[in-house]
Amino acid sequence: MKNLIILTTCIIALGSSAVFAQNKHFTMNGTIEFEKTVNMFAFFEKQINKNNEDFLRSAFDSYKKTQPQFKKLKSTLTFANNKTMFTPIESDAPDNGFFGESPVVNQVNTIADDLTTGLSINQKKVFEQNFLVKDTLRKINWKITSETREIAGFTCRRANALVMDSIYVVAFYTDDIAVPGGPESFTGLPGMILGLALPHENVTWFATKVNEVPVDDKALAPPKKGKVVNNQQLAATLKNVMKDWGTYANAYLKAFIL
Template sequence: MKMKIYQIIIACLFLGSQASFAQNARFTTQGVIEYEKKINMYALIKDQVKKNADRSYYAQAFEDYQKKNPQFKVLKSTLKFSKDQTLFTPIEEDVVGNGFFDFASSDQNNIISTNAAAGTSVAQKKVFEQTYLLKDSTRKINWKITNEMRNIAGYDCRRANALIMDSIYVVAFYTEEIPVSGGPETFSGLPGMILGVALPYEHITWFATSVLDQPVTDDKLKAPIKGKPVDTKQLTNILKAATKDWGEWGQDALKAFLL
């Protein structure tokens, strides 16, 4: 009888501590996240060399590139968020161009405002010399959530996988400790903030390096307004027409600008 009473007391203490932990747990609902985008340029260039008929010329150009440039190109961006709204903005840096191997995917072309509650987004896209203002619904991504966990920028994150644009395999890591359905670029739709994204076959990653928990006022989340207005279908048709004679290079540019 004493043993049963003891077990009941222990159970009550355990439940009480769990309830206290839940009450005191802090969830970040406003703040600024800094991301690093890393592009494996060597892998990206190798793919192009394999696809090109004049492999010897490209191989020599690749050797020259390796002598002057590191394997990874690193770019930074921020994501401001509050409740259901986010604003993704590249950080302007004096980045040396890639010269002969100047891929659209190795730059940062977008400023993106997303309203998760309304399911809409506004993206200012720089496409070569033209700037477009893309207004449309947010991308629908059929995520498959897994049990794999990873800590990113101090937050416990769960892995989710998906396929977008018919052929791009995506690995994302999101945290429920930031209960905002957002992420870098156009990646969203998970029950928490995406702090890490990898496109293994595109040789690109975005990972959060810091999360600053602070108030973000509405004026800091204003959507971009500059650019030629288009929706996704219109922009797709424009890009397909512009890159139709570019071969593999054109297909890569098309994917990068529509990502």
């Protein structure tokens, strides 16, 4: 009799779970508002070395007295039919003076991803020139953890990864948005990435609002303007342009390719 009661309880519990899963709502289309935050003090500090310290240290001290520590930039991610379009919103804020042209402290990518075919088209602004980078989606070896946090009203699970051999990435995704996309070039988790951090680069992207709305196909149309290249060709071009830049070349190259 006791075993029968236990069996009956299990069947009821399983049945309830199945009904809950069937009734659970998944967001499949809409727009996400993101805020990118750059810790300018930390970024500036990293540019100081023994070769430029006499000048940059005093410049940094003056910078901290007149400029905010965090630079904030807005962007949107539109999604539907397993496609996404990441679009920066132009800022009227000043370029923060020093290192204002650095891709780390700006937004240089407008990216259309087709998550079904695995194709990514990125209109990348490199100083005054636009490139149209057509290539496959970045393959990221994510390691999902048990840690969770709330972002824009969604419970998100943490995942960690290493990209470009040295850049540590922390992402928070929700499977309530059943699209494996995310901001910038980060995709490949079992749901939408709503939070992203590059701790050692002092940069984060976090969703501030998710709008479940119908999305027109035109809103997902890939960008078309720019010199067409793939990732390998872009890297070769940038290395050639920056070959005489010394130590600054590596930081710019990494940021543009990211």
